[in-house]
Amino acid sequence: MNMHVKTQYFKNPKNRELSEAELESLAAELDAIKQDVLDDLGEKDAKYMRRVYSTVRYSSIAGRALLFAGWFPPAWVLGTGLLGISKILENMEVGHNVMHGQYDWMNDPRLMGQSYEWDIAGTGDNWRQSHNFTHHTYTNIKGMDDDIGYGLLRLFPEQRWKKSHLLQPLYSIPFCFLFQWGVAIQSLEIGKLFIGRKTKKQLWEEWKPIQNKVAKLLFKDYVFFPLIAGPNAIPVFFGNMAANGMRNVWTFSIIFCGHFTKDVEVFPKSVLQNESKGHWYMRQIRGSSNLMGSEAFHILTGHLSHQIEHHLFPEVPGRRYREMAPKVEAVCEKYGLNYNNASLFKQYSQVLGRIFKYALPFKK
16 A cells, blocks of 8 residues: 555544554454354344344234324323334344345344345345445445435535535435435436436336335325225324424434444555555444444444444444444454543534534535
């Protein structure tokens, strides 16, 4: 790696520059942490995921049943809450982790990474490409990782400023409440159509599977269940809408806090030149941040509250990140790398700070 690349790569004073030998040693230590957990996977992990899967199912049934009595305000509130929690768990702890192949070893057809289809507007196939491959391979590399601002927000000074960014403190609000729809269309890369890198025909072909998925979800939540509720159709309709909103706001918050806090960095494409495993591991650490909280909090985040560990070990079941975290933090301290870990309030306030700051043409 030449000196010009090093100057761009090592820019946060909280991180120490590592030699090639240190990077090799870093990779070996992190590999050992991962292998210890993989060697220990077994029935307790399978039992946990089966229990979460059942919780998603039964909390959804209970929530929808209560919404059928939605004319009674306490029933509506409780039903909406249960359905929202069910959707959050399905999205975060089941869908996201299962689609990473974390539970393929169970050989349970319901939990296979390449076939699982989750309960949000985006298709599983698109997510496996845009997230599992692109994001996790090119984490925080400008021009390659589409998750940097999701094509809407300027969150780092390295991103080119546009006049439209002046409004991002405003349009980030509906983006938060409608986050699943942003995920759904992200893979379409609509911007390519306007610069001639994609035809309308190509866009239409890519849209078809998303259209089918969206139609099924809209029919389920806003037609089928309201219809079978009869005179309670309106409470059911708005209960489903509120539950989806809960899930969207929660996933937006957790994902943004894991990727866009103050000390998180983006990198130029040049870091890929002869990038070793140690460099890749270091990029994951420097491009991620964690959240502190209770066991229930970590479960509701799908253990993406341990975003550092997830970026380092995406194939490891998320429930194991809590036990890995102290070991990873010790390795970071040993090699002089910032282990970015704070409360949800602190991390989210830093995300909001970025949204407001880089709406203006700041260069640093």
